[in-house]
Amino acid sequence: GAVVSQHPSRVICKSGTSVKIECRSLDFQATTMFWYRQFPKQSLMLMATSNEGSKATYEQGVEKDKFLINHASLTLSTLTVTSAHPEDSSFYICSAEGQGQGETQYFGPGTRLLVL
Amino acid sequence: ILNVEQSPQSLHVQEGDSTNFTCSFPSSNFYALHWYRWETAKSPEALFVMTLNGDEKKKGRISATLNTKEGYSYLYIKGSQPEDSATYLCAYYIIQGAQKLVFGQGTRLTINP
Secondary structure, rough: OOOOEEEEOOEEEEOOOOOOEEEOOOOOOOEEEEEEOOOOOOOOOEEEEEEEEOOOOOOOOOOOOOOOEEEEEEEEEEEEEOOOOHHOOEEEEEEEEEEOOOOOOEEEEEEEEEEE | OOOOOEEEEEEEEOOOOEEEEEEEOOOOOOOEEEEEEEEOOOOEEEEEEOOOOOEEEOOOOOOEEEEOOEEEEEEEEEEOOOOHHHEEEEEEEOOOOEEEEEOOOOOEEEEEE
């Protein structure tokens, strides 16, 4: 149980294009999902917290107009990197929280984005 | 700035040996500490959620202890096997203001056959 899928696993795009990444909880409902970013040799850094049916909460320094998050259902959250630039190249990974505060987060396998 | 430190950054262990590594975190306003195992090309897998000082949790050959007063947790692996090769992440759960996990950089464990 508690499986989270993420698509695509890898994407290469041209500078200036937008890229959408999907995160799905396959066998449970997730009112809260999280989006993280990982630069080489660094920790997972939280970008934003996504709550179903409401606006995402962005961490300090994360541009909300650049990284659009939609959480329209209890099983799907999407992250759209708008007008991507080479500096947006990174590893993006989502998670969905189990029931209850502080409970386990279940992670997707991540998306490697390369912007040329 | 909240700091979660893991040491060592990487570790090579002979198959069959036991090993352990450390996660340090702020001791004030503690709520929970999470441990995850992350194998290459897979999703991070939840190992433990630890909440009480003195807690010890076990999952097969892996166990973890928690000291919230001094701000550290140890992860132990007994009789290491090649399948234990992974990056082990700890994450401190913040509840003040936004509720979120703050991750350490991880300990990359390689088991040599």
